[in-house]
Amino acid sequence: MSTIDASNKPAARKTVASGSGRRAGDTIFSALSVGSGLIIFLALAAVAVFLSLQSREAIEGSRELTGSADAVSLLEYTGPLIFGTVFAAVLALLMAVPVAVGIALFISHYASRKLSTPLGYLIDLLAAVPSVVFGLWGGVWLVPRLEPLYLFLNKHLGFIPLFAGEPTAPMKNLASASVVLAVMILPIITAVSREVFLQTPRLQEEAALALGATRWEMIKSVVLPFGKSGVISASMLGLGRALGETMAVLMVMSPGFTYSLHIFEVGRHQSIAANIAAQSAESTGIDMSRLIFTGLVLFVITFVINAIARAIVSRGPKS
Amino acid sequence: MPQAITVEDLNIYYGDFLAVENVNVVIEPRSVTALIGPSGCGKSTFLRTLNRMHEVIPGARAEGTVEIEGQNIYAAGVDPVNVRRRVGMVFQKPNPFPTMSIRDNVLAGVKLNNKRISKSDADALVEKSLKGANLWNEVKDRLDKPGMGLSGGQQQRLCIARTIAVRPEVVLMDEPCSALDPISTLAIEDLIHEMKEEFTIVIVTHNMQQASRVSDRTGFFNIAGTGKPGKLIEIDDTEKMFTNPANKQTEDYISGRFG
Numbered sequence: 001m002s003t004i005d006a007s008n009k010p011a012a013r014k015t016v017a018s019g020s021g022r023r024a025g026d027t028i029f030s031a032l033s034v035g036s037g038l039i040i041f042l043a044l045a046a047v048a049v050f051l052s053l054q055s056r057e058a059i060e061g062s063r064e065l066t067g068s069a070d071a072v073s074l075l076e077y078t079g080p081l082i083f084g085t086v087f088a089a090v091l092a093l094l095m096a097v098p099v100a101v102g103i104a105l106f107i108s109h110y111a112s113r114k115l116s117t118p119l120g121y122l123i124d125l126l127a128a129v130p131s132v133v134f135g136l137w138g139g140v141w142l143v144p145r146l147e148p149l150y151l152f153l154n155k156h157l158g159f160i161p162l163f164a165g166e167p168t169a170p171m172k173n174l175a176s177a178s179v180v181l182a183v184m185i186l187p188i189i190t191a192v193s194r195e196v197f198l199q200t201p202r203l204q205e206e207a208a209l210a211l212g213a214t215r216w217e218m219i220k221s222v223v224l225p226f227g228k229s230g231v232i233s234a235s236m237l238g239l240g241r242a243l244g245e246t247m248a249v250l251m252v253m254s255p256g257f258t259y260s261l262h263i264f265e266v267g268r269h270q271s272i273a274a275n276i277a278a279q280s281a282e283s284t285g286i287d288m289s290r291l292i293f294t295g296l297v298l299f300v301i302t303f304v305i306n307a308i309a310r311a312i313v314s315r316g317p318k319s
Numbered sequence: 320m321p322q323a324i325t326v327e328d329l330n331i332y333y334g335d336f337l338a339v340e341n342v343n344v345v346i347e348p349r350s351v352t353a354l355i356g357p358s359g360c361g362k363s364t365f366l367r368t369l370n371r372m373h374e375v376i377p378g379a380r381a382e383g384t385v386e387i388e389g390q391n392i393y394a395a396g397v398d399p400v401n402v403r404r405r406v407g408m409v410f411q412k413p414n415p416f417p418t419m420s421i422r423d424n425v426l427a428g429v430k431l432n433n434k435r436i437s438k439s440d441a442d443a444l445v446e447k448s449l450k451g452a453n454l455w456n457e458v459k460d461r462l463d464k465p466g467m468g469l470s471g472g473q474q475q476r477l478c479i480a481r482t483i484a485v486r487p488e489v490v491l492m493d494e495p496c497s498a499l500d501p502i503s504t505l506a507i508e509d510l511i512h513e514m515k516e517e518f519t520i521v522i523v524t525h526n527m528q529q530a531s532r533v534s535d536r537t538g539f540f541n542i543a544g545t546g547k548p549g550k551l552i553e554i555d556d557t558e559k560m561f562t563n564p565a566n567k568q569t570e571d572y573i574s575g576r577f578g
Binding site for chain 1: 370372375377400401403404407408410412414415416417418427428431478481482485
């Protein structure tokens with residue numbers, strides 16, 4: 001103890017001595033970091049202001065129905081887009097989460113270290129694939145291969161509204177878009193879940209094992225309850241990505257503007273992001289303003305989703 | 320019926336590192352055996368081989384035989400899960416399941432072993448186990464409250480209740496009082512005295528007074544130096560170990576000359 005005190009004292013004195021005038025380095029560094037923080041905030045605010053201002057024309061003109069090509073109100077225009085966006089993202093989430101949790105558990109609790117490390121890298125690599133590549137792969141390779149499955153489900157489980165309707169080739173429908181989205185959000189959900197599962201206190205795991213739990217029982221009674229909030233927030237992050245994903249949806253789904261539940265039907269759905277990408281080059285005036293309004297809606301949706309995710313993360317695992 | 324544990328030629332490894340060498344010992348049924356020795360001498364490692372918890376650590380393994388009720392738990396085809404259902408364990412730090420109520424904590428092991436249990440049977444078992452752990456009077460009015468809401472000493476007794484609820488033959492305790500205050504420690508020690516009527520108990524402790532208070536027999540582990548394997552130096556009746564040990568190392572240790 002005494003040696004620690006002795007070594008601390010000179011350092012403490014030094015700080016006190018220089019306390020009157022702050023060092024230049026400290027001032028510059030703190031100004032730089034505060035500035036960087038502000039830039040993030042300003043950029044976000046600038047986007048929000050831009051979206052709000054530019055969409056005003058559409059909001060105010062929504063009742064007048066100016067002579068644009070498809071004379072529908074703003075609500076009629078935006079509604080199906082919100083529906084399509086959320087529908088595709090939620091379907092993707094439903095497919096991705098169980099698989100991601102399975103992979104994460106495999107990496108954290110089943111695989112040997114020799115296998116789990118490369119597998120982790122591989123998952124991260126999947127996150128690095130550009131979305132346009134996923135779009136190409138989905139549209140060219142995946143869609144024809146999913147066709148038999150769609151036809152099978154449509155024929156035998158057609159009484160379920162989701163699988164009903166009349167699928168037509170090429171199957172560039174909401175189901176295909178969701179599958180591609182699911183693959184794209186798999187890495188983030190897997191990575192976050194894996195981290196949380198690895199943090200499970202060893203003592204808790206051993207408590208379960210010492211009671212005679214099998215590995216699966218241990219995971220069920222200890223790891224999953226501990227990681228629940230982490231998996232939920234990981235899913236929210238994935239959902240946020242799926243909502244905003246543009247290229248893959250654009251390339252895999254042929255657009256339509258309805259509230260159809262039939263995920264195998266082509267030309268029924270469109271997402272906000274893909275719609276903006278497809279239309280913005282040729283839009284001016286009120287059409288452009290309407291696109292920007294849909295962008296504002298997407299911005300708000302993803303913002304809320306992310307905020308929820310953060311709130312769940314900060315609440316943290318129960319300890 | 321509690322059974323003797325017979326350990327023969329047991330070598331315990333972490334990967335290629337031999338941590339504990341050549342243990343031969345017979346642990347009597349319905350008795351308390353304390354294991355003492357300096358840090359890192361392998362007494363906890365040895366304890367964890369008695370219910371095959373040692374191998375939970377990647378790369379860890381044990382060679383030799385440990386017979387409980389005439390069955391070698393390291394024989395081929397023996398499922399460690401079944402071994403752990405017969406040999407319960409209490410850990411250094413209290414570790415109740417944080418998401419479960421007091422009641423569910425007690426029933427956790429039973430629900431694993433025997434999925435269906437009627438509510439009246441469950442209630443009876445919870446009461447019996449908590450009484451067996453001297454905790455019933457303190458928690459009977461708040462069984463549905465989280466186990467984490469209890470004090471450290473109560474949590475440890477809850478862990479003991481959880482362990483004895485599955486009716487093991489042997490209960491292993493790995494420094495069960497090292498995270499507890501003296502009052503809670505006394506409560507656990509009293510409990511150990513009562514528990515030996517029904518169970519064979521092996522306890523690792525750093526506290527020699529505790530060993531002399533609770534145990535019938537005491538084993539002394541020692542290590543020749545860093546990187547060398549730990550060894551069981553001597554095991555005998557506790558009274559003899561603390562008054563007239565056969566081995567010079569034991570005498571040095573218990574008289575406080577090292578460790």
